[in-house]
Every structure is written in structure tokens, then in C-alpha cells.
Amino acid sequence: MADAYETLAADYDWLFDDDALADGGAINQPAAARLLQRISRTSAVLDAACGTGIDAAVLARRGFTVWAADGSDAMAEGAAARFRRERLAIPLLRRRWPDLPAATGERFDVVLCTGNALVHATGRAAMVQALTGLRRMARPGGHVVVDPVTGRSFMPSARSSRLPAGW
Numbered sequence: 001m002a003d004a005y006e007t008l009a010a011d012y013d014w015l016f017d018d019d020a021l022a023d024g025g026a027i028n029q030p031a032a033a034r035l036l037q038r039i040s041r042t043s044a045v046l047d048a049a050c051g052t053g054i055d056a057a058v059l060a061r062r063g064f065t066v067w068a069a070d071g072s073d074a075m076a077e078g079a080a081a082r083f084r085r086e087r088l089a090i091p092l093l094r095r096r097w098p099d100l101p102a103a104t105g106e107r108f109d110v111v112l113c114t115g116n117a118l119v120h121a122t123g124r125a126a127m128v129q130a131l132t133g134l135r136r137m138a139r140p141g142g143h144v145v146v147d148p149v150t151g152r153s154f155m156p157s158a159r160s161s162r163l164p165a166g167w
């Protein structure tokens, strides 16, 4: 994962058209979009695979309290540059999913792992560790959205699931 995104980061935004850069990409796919429409605009949202920060920036402009995280230094640096450019005070964690819970005590109403990012947790053990880390970042009764759809992907489905109370 790390190597590919260290190389891709500089050109990543070229994958998006102007509408996506302005209005968001993966957050407008059905699972995330429906959830984000029905929660309060004061909700706390963690974009846990923020890439270069396109969606996190859009969500912050919509009024959500947004944090961003990414496991690639280069992608996170792209996000940091975007947030500086757009004068958005979005806390940014340079962490992989299993390491997020120890990185901060902050917990969120919505944790996003969108844009087919989870595909990078390869193998059962890595997938369990990733999902456990993401789930631990959600507040009790919060949501984790794991979405394989990128808008450029052929993958047809997406899932949004409510966590049981006590998680």
C-alpha cells in the first residue's frame, strides 16, 4: 500500500473531475450520502482513508466537525496542503487503521473508509485488524461506512451499518 500511494499522491487529484473536487467524490456514493444526509450537521466525522483530503474538506465546508486520517505520509501531506490552502482546521492523523484508536481519545459519530480503500487490508488478519481499528473509532451508536465504490469502480454495492450500543 504505502509505496503505491507515496508515488501516486502527487497526481492523485487528477483522477477527479472538477465537480468531485468541489462537491466530493466517494461521500456522494449512496451509502455515505444517505447517512450524511440524515445525521445532524454538528456530527463528528472521521474520514479514515482521507487520501488527499477532498471529501474531508467538502464535509468540513458542509459544517460537520471533521477529522482526517491516512496511512500514507504522501497522501496525508496532500491532505494537509489542501486543508492549509482552503484554511480548514481539520485535525489530521498519519496512521493506519489498526493504530488509530491509540492515536487519539477522540471518537466519532461517523467513521468513513470509502473509495474502495479497505481493499488495501489484504488477508484475513489485516482485514480484521483494520475493521477493529475503524470500529473502535466510532462512538457508541455511531456508524462505520466501508464502501468499495469509488465512482470509477465497477463494484456495484456498498454497505453502511449501525453499531450496536455498547461497541
Ligand SMILES: C[S@@+](CC[C@H](N)C(=O)[O-])C[C@H]1O[C@@H](n2cnc3c(N)ncnc32)[C@H](O)[C@@H]1O
Pocket (backbone or CB within 6 Å): 001, 005, 025, 026, 048, 049, 050, 051, 052, 069, 070, 071, 072, 075, 095, 096, 097, 098, 113, 114, 115, 116, 117, 120, 121, 130, 150
Ligand atoms: C483509493 S484511496 C481512497 C482515498 C479517498 N477515500 C478517496 O475516495 O479518494 C485509498 C486510501 O487509503 C489509504 N490507505 C490504504 N491502506 C491504509 C491503511 N492500512 N491505513 C490507513 N490508510 C490506508 C491510502 O493511503 C489511500 O489514501
